[in-house]
Amino acid sequence: MRTPDNKLAVLLATAAFFSGALPIVSGCASAPPAPRAVKAAAPAPLLQRFASEPAPTPRFLDPERGRRLRSVTAEVQGLAQRAAERERLPALALGVVIDEELAIQKVTGVRDVALGGAVDEHTRFRIGSITKALTAAAILRLRDEGRLSIDAPAARYLPALAGVVYPTRDSRPMTVRDLLTHSSGLPRLGVFSPASTARDVTEREILATLDGFGLESAPGTETSYSNLGYSLLGLLVGRAAGVPYRRYVHDALLAPLGMRDAAWDGAEVPSASLASPHVRAGGAVTPIRPWRLGASESTAGLYASLSDMGRFIGFQLAAWPARDAPETGALRRSTVRESHMMARNGSAFPAAGGADGPGLGWHVREDCDLGHVVFHNGLIDGFSASVILLPERGVGVVSLANVAGADLESLNEKVLGKLQGTGAMVARVVPPSPSVRRAAQAVASVIGRARTDLLDRRLRPGWFPEDHLTTLRQELRDVGSRMGACALDGSAMVESATSARFGLRCEHGALSVAVRVDTSPDPLITSLSVEEQTGATAWEGARRNARPARCR
Template sequence: MLGTYRKALETPSAGLLRLRSSGVSVLLMLVVISAPAQEPAPAIQSRIARVEQGLSSRVVVKGAPGQKASIASRMAFHDVPAVSIALINDGQLEWARAYGVLDAAGQRAATPASLFQAGSISKTISALGALRMVEQGKLSLDAPANVQLSSWKIPDNRFTQQRPVTLRGLLNHSAGMNVHGFYGYAQGQPVPSLLQVLDGLPPANSEAVRVEATPGTGWRYSGGGYSVVQLMMTESAGRPFPELMQALVLGPLDMKDSTFALTLPPTWQERAASAHDSNGTPLAGGWHVYPQSAAAALWTTPTDLANVILDIQQAQSGKPGKVLSSAMTSTMLRRGQGEYGLGLYVEQIGDGTSFSHSGGTDGFRSQLYGYTHTGQGVVVMTNSDNGAALIDEILVSVAAEYGWPEFQITEKLALAPDPVANAMFAGNYTLAGKPAQVIAEGDRLYLQSELFAKRPMQLFAESKTRFFMTAQDMTVEFQQTAGGTPGSFLLKRGSSTYVATPAREPPSR
């Protein structure tokens, strides 16, 4: 099951990693740089070139050579067939570029008009639509949700008896709803109706959407909650969700290459990227289908999503927005529970606010990021399960070129490797209920955990027992042991700490 990520996830380090030579050579030869019809000025061309050559992990080893890399080389490293970027600067779309191929097997070149699944960025667009309906008087932010539903009601229980679910809570992920994310449905599989999804009935492959905590008392990401929003919107408007969203958001923002339709028209399918798993293999049928439209079904381009950033920036500045008023935009960007407003992650940055959302469906990863006070932003979309790591490296390069206050590079000093100590720490572990390995290879030490990355991540020593990783601020603290057997370790990532314990040996036969 795929959920959201606040910022892109782990980028593995070189060393133990080995790329498939055939796949890499094909990708590097076919990297395509596609531009809008009107080429940017030479000064902007130079900025684009520096972004393309300036990729880096967020954490680097102090004094290590070759800290910067090209988009082409990092696409090959991460097995990402295509990436598309739209860059906003000074309150306007400054440039758009696409790289690579839409299908690793078919070799269709990516262009800025290529379509990608946006995953959970769908929630941002859906929230815009719901808030517009609030301004139109068709929905209420704070009236009980069940008063605004007819064909299906949120089942009451001891949690809803204390406080009702509201649209505000659903959009903020503070309604106490379950179902983090959705699996989607492969081509040819039966696709459930929205009501079957809400009740977890076949052919739905997710559990029933229910309230599992008192609404308004905490933050809990819930794609299931956005499916309730979808039903509220369609019942109020009496229109199918794709048609409704076209009228509420996509049309007003001139998002001509965007749709919530579950089946793409044939001419759109020709421009659609195929999804790829972490091994670079295309998904059968090209992509999965998501009837949970408000949560995950948007097909779009970075250029279209850039229009969303620009409209939010304009409305927040006090000028009329094409979708929401300035007052409602401020409501959308005001934190409720967690780090979330209504449909967006928001963070106070100096005199303004950053707003963002990431997206992930099977075989696609994307990121939308904008600032209210600087007129800057970016949208990056990829067609690979490995896309999050590449996106993070692109954000570092963009931030360095355009003077962003975030995504700065941190240098850390690494001690000389100790092969004897590395061998003592190596072994099989259980990390957050999942198998993990610590691998010693020569004088290098690696952590393999699919919780963070498919490939092994190199560990760099800060002390005899404490190690850091590149790409983000993750550290591992090993417990000292006697007799050379692995002990437990603590993995710290941001404000979260995970405990890893030695895995039990499989029983002998």
């Protein structure tokens, strides 16, 4: 029989939440009254000049990449099914997004252990703290619209923040960016309870927390995860937008992204489409009532389906790489990429051999095997969720479950392991820019020829003193006498838009030439070196040196 008032279950969930054992908190229910908009100064017009020759767009080289990644569909689905059984998950929804498509999915279990009901890709689960990614996106969109500055004191938009107590006299004012990056000095929670199942958290309660409230550290000096900070960001969205937080998020983000299943109030969702929250206690899995986060919903309150999350992840991945294509999304691609970058290098649990820290609404890790990793977990009132994005590889994984404490991050990592095993989950390759290729071609054209001084006109004046030029010409003649005439062989290792190493096929062997050019209208060479190649040795050494020292 369903026991929504199970006191033990509620106490266990609440205790875990307040102890910090659960990495989330706060966020849903009825919307607060419409706030008054803060009048923002009109942004100064920005003048930008763009390259007549755009930087080359990184691309995937394998035409079979998608098929190879999908080839492990059955294995991924098996991983999800075994995880659901092992962890006694009432329901689990797992999806793999490749580029912008929900390419692999597994949905299993029931909406409610007492009432039954199969789940599908449109069943709503509470995503917990992954809501923060949407809150940060709302703040950044308001920034892009000129309605606020994330580097302004947060008290400009929320005057109640003037009531907090700074720990040292040299502390600078807390900024909106500090709130976004969990470096405001605010603790994890305020003094209000987000765990009520009987009434909504009110805006008054949240703001009352701030009067005389001491910061744990000076803003900008330490990283400490703060649900309270994201509760305040939700209120700030309402102030700057002039409409309630949830309305702005719906109109500016959810609707344009096609997240049609998304909701803030579980009570407004048809029961046949809503997963019930559960906790595990004493060997039993028991339904509980959801927390009513009210005015605190911006930190953890959104309900979404697997279908919704596939669209959301596809939108995040579509921001990469930087390119010339027209903007078509709910947020500028550059703004999405900004949110994915590490804003502060700091974590209480640093990754071995890597580096991690907060982004803007996300956590970011530089991983020796997976490269640039963007992720967030959610855990609240009987729900668990996890998202991992690999923007450079065009892959994302999401898992949703309707029980607290499910280890979905480990499941997602195992799924990535299966995908990596295909050999197709590789990063995009940056093709050499035309200007760098022309520079390498100019070098190749003089090797094995008497007039090596013909290269001089492709060298940036002032970067190669006369004595260096004399030495360079002689080295090119010496190499040419041993190797004969050379030409580019089509291979290249790109370091940046202005620097690359090219392979040369010569009459009597092989060379590699590394060139760097400037970014002037007529790019000229600023750095040049030529090395003899013995098999793959030179290329392998270059590849090893391209990896961060911590990963070698």
